[in-house]
Amino acid sequence: MQLGPExxxxxxxxxxxxxxxxxxxxxxxxxxxxxxxEDMRIAATHFQRAVDxxxxxxxxxxxxxxxxxxxxxxxxLTPAEGREQCLPPIMRALELDPFLAEAHMGLASNMTWQQxxxxxxxxxxxxxxxxxxxxxxxxxxxxxxxxxxxELEKSTYHIERAVELDPHxxxxxxxxxxxxxxxxxxELAIETAERALQMDPGNPFSYITIGRVHDTLGNQDxxxxxxxxxxxxxxxxxxAADFLEAAYARDGYQSASLQLAEMxxxxxETSHVPALTIARLYEQGEDYxxxxxxxxxxxxxxxxxxxxxxxxxxxxxxxxxPRFAALLRRMGLDYWADNL
Numbered sequence: 001m002q003l004g005p006e007x008x009x010x011x012x013x014x015x016x017x018x019x020x021x022x023x024x025x026x027x028x029x030x031x032x033x034x035x036x037x038e039d040m041r042i043a044a045t046h047f048q049r050a051v052d053x054x055x056x057x058x059x060x061x062x063x064x065x066x067x068x069x070x071x072x073x074x075x076x077l078t079p080a081e082g083r084e085q086c087l088p089p090i091m092r093a094l095e096l097d098p099f100l101a102e103a104h105m106g107l108a109s110n111m112t113w114q115q116x117x118x119x120x121x122x123x124x125x126x127x128x129x130x131x132x133x134x135x136x137x138x139x140x141x142x143x144x145x146x147x148x149x150x151e152l153e154k155s156t157y158h159i160e161r162a163v164e165l166d167p168h169x170x171x172x173x174x175x176x177x178x179x180x181x182x183x184x185x186x187e188l189a190i191e192t193a194e195r196a197l198q199m200d201p202g203n204p205f206s207y208i209t210i211g212r213v214h215d216t217l218g219n220q221d222x223x224x225x226x227x228x229x230x231x232x233x234x235x236x237x238x239x240a241a242d243f244l245e246a247a248y249a250r251d252g253y254q255s256a257s258l259q260l261a262e263m264x265x266x267x268x269e270t271s272h273v274p275a276l277t278i279a280r281l282y283e284q285g286e287d288y289x290x291x292x293x294x295x296x297x298x299x300x301x302x303x304x305x306x307x308x309x310x311x312x313x314x315x316x317x318x319x320x321x322p323r324f325a326a327l328l329r330r331m332g333l334d335y336w337a338d339n340l
Contacts, residue, residue, distance in 0.1 A: 021053040028063045033171040035204050037236050043067050058097035065090035065106045072304050078272050079302040083114050101132035112145050113304040136166035147182040148307045150335025170196045174205030182311045186213045204234040216314050220253040258285035276305040283315055292323045310336030
């Protein structure tokens with residue numbers, strides 16, 4: 001078997017790997033995928049050590065870009081900070097190794113969740129998988145991208161491929177549960193989220209899934225419990241969790257959601273609160289005009305959860321508003337606007 005020009009170029013470009021830098025990188029990956037503030041702070045030290053030990057180590061630079069994107073998704077950085085800080089390390093990784101599947105996935109992720117540039121993202125998703133067909137994380141995040149733009153059948157193929165490749169990864173399994181919510185597979189989504197929690201009791205995506213599914217199904221106790229756990233242990237807002245639980249016990253589900261929304265609106269004047277979180281609370285409280293206001297703010301601020309508006313806003317009252325269709329068109333999510 002003869003190597004093609006690209007294979008020869010990849011082999012010629014391969015250099016020595018600094019073992020200590022690679023170990024630091026692996027430690028960074030372990031912590032960043034736990035997706036909580038403390039672990040992400042630990043991941044930052046490991047990724048930076050990898051780059052300090054070997055400034056030419058492409059995976060180390062990609063790790064810094066991945067960390068930055070996750071910090072933005074988790075609300076540790078504002079969307080504006082993420083748009084400024086996350087792309088340079090990814091581009092440095094691509095400069096150092098144009099054949100690095102992780103770097104192409106990193107650029108595709110940045111285009112998807114921080115730039116909202118669906119057309120520019122797609123070739124890098126496809127290139128990442130072409131370079132490494134067994135790259136489970138690329139299949140997983142590509143499945144989310146495909147769900148965002150309305151290609152749900154392809155989305156399901158790629159998430160199932162990801163699970164086949166890496167079935168014991170709680171980070172991946174938790175995000176599989178999110179993809180199942182996109183497809184309205186609610187019972188399987190709950191089962192999958194619970195499986196991820198058995199592997200990693202702090203898995204944040206599982207609590208997101210459980211809260212959203214139970215809200216959609218009208219299971220208010222379970223929805224409040226999941227959201228309070230997310231606030232307390234992932235968002236690091238225990239006071240908000242206590243407030244929500246007390247308001248729910250006293251005033252009921254709809255009122256508690258609206259009260260917490262108002263609390264977060266006030267907090268947002270002095271600290272970063274994701275606009276999508278506020279929109280979600282107004283949606284739960286059935287104040288759809290306020291929910292629309294905050295969905296529009298989320299898009300204008302490049303909130304990294306905004307791409308999911310078309311696929312994961314399920315409330316028929318909210319989806320029926322002309323403003324909702326108009327927002328989807330502004331975002332370039334025409335598939336969802338056409339299928340309201």
